């Protein structure tokens with residue numbers, strides 16, 4: 001392996017070096033890609049049933065090593081233990097689900113002819129995996145994040161090269177040790193480095209799955225277009241929460257706090273802005289501020305704290321800018337509002353008196369802030385919720401479910417949780433994808449998650465095979481008239497079925 005540099009990974013909690021990974025150059029990445037391509041052929045031939053034991057063995061290895069993996073993940077992210085410890089369990093759940101449905105998803109399907117034109121053919125669709133899939137991921141969920149896409153791609157029969165974020169590569173690289181240790185085929189490996197390594201990966205794969213910022217997503221879409229490979233982009237969000245006057249306010253407050261502050265707000269589908277109908281606004285913000293003020297922040301053993309650090313100092317800068325700009329324009333901080341001295345934490349924050357001129361309501365904050373705006377009615381809430389370049393997910397709160405569903409249908413977002421937050425991300429049978437600048441394509445969605453990493457192949461076979469067919473040569477007047485009359489009779493309606501042909 002060509003290795004010119006080493007990348008130092010810092011622990012956000014105290015700035016110490018948590019570990020290092022090599023910065024892989026393009027030639028090393030291309031060489032690794034060739035090795036994986038070679039191994040993919042046998043991996044594909046194993047079929048879903050043949051691959052299943054490898055997934056089971058790997059799941060067991062991950063669960064057996066959950067403690068060490070969580071330690072490393074916590075060190076490189078600054079997450080509280082509860083949130084760090086969820087990641088391996090989630091990865092195991094993803095492995096179980098996608099390996100279970102792979103056989104059905106990859107089975108050849110027989111299709112009925114759409115009309116008499118193809119009635120004499122047997123029609124089927126088979127699914128053939130891309131040989132090598134690239135998965136590029138951000139730093140907010142170093143293990144669960146990659147596994148959301150790696151698992152269905154491997155289950156489809158692809159080889160996968162994953163490029164974890166340069167901010168948090170250590171726990172994923174450690175998790176990959178398990179794939180080697182159980183002796184699984186060499187179809188799953190990591191590429192380490194920063195943006196350059198990611199760009200080099202895009203150049204050697206057959207399909208690219210990217211999760212990260214909208215700015216990087218655009219670059220990847222351009223390169224994928226130049227190479228004419230498929231891509232799926234899961235990008236940023238500015239998810240709105242709409243609380244109507246008839247909502248269960250206690251549940252809505254608890255959900256706003258968790259949905260806005262889980263993982264220090266570094267979740268693509270976190271609650272980034274809240275619109276509350278005027279009659280319940282005062283009650284909502286009073287209760288939310290009290291709830292958030294009670295949260296315990298900092299490192300500590302399981303159960304001792306609720307909110308951790310942010311992954312990088314530059315992420316804290318963004319949060320601080322959004323809060324400071326809002327306050328300078330007239331917003332009020334009900335609780336929090338400052339960076340925590342030392343490390344990279346920002347206090348859990350509730351902002352009120354905000355409006356749509358402010359960065360905290362327009363740009364992705366990706367931090368532990370909950371800006372809340374009073375709205376006159378549901379119409380104003382829907383208008384403001386849709387007034388965004390993003391469209392990842394949203395939530396609507398009302399005890400009148402029909403009304404909530406009606407509003408859900410009018411929101412420009414890839415997912416809407418009714419009386420819930422983040423639930424779509426934990427539901428692998430639903431598609432997870434962004435509208436507008438939040439992405440192209442989607443992940444998950446039951447069988448679609450696996451077929452996404454395949455090329456569909458259409459097969460036709462004649463039920464009877466005469467020496468010649470009516471549509472083939474020669475185009476005699478009689479044959480042409482029969483064909484054209486048939487087409488017209490099939491496609492036309494009413495008296496047009498029997499009109500003039502040719």
Ligand code: NAD
Pocket residue numbers: 136137138139140163164165166193194195196197198199200202211212213214215216217219220234235236237267268364366392434438439
């Ligand atoms: P980022 O775009 O800076 O980096 C993401 C990954 O892309 C990293 O691995 C990085 O090394 C790589 N990269 C950078 N430049 C590249 C290039 N030119 N070619 C190929 N790869 C390149 O994003 P980030 O700061 O790591 O993550 C935060 C962002 O991720 C937020 O915007 C967040 O909303 C988004 N996100 C989205 C989802 C989702 O499912 N929609 C989930 C999690 C995070």
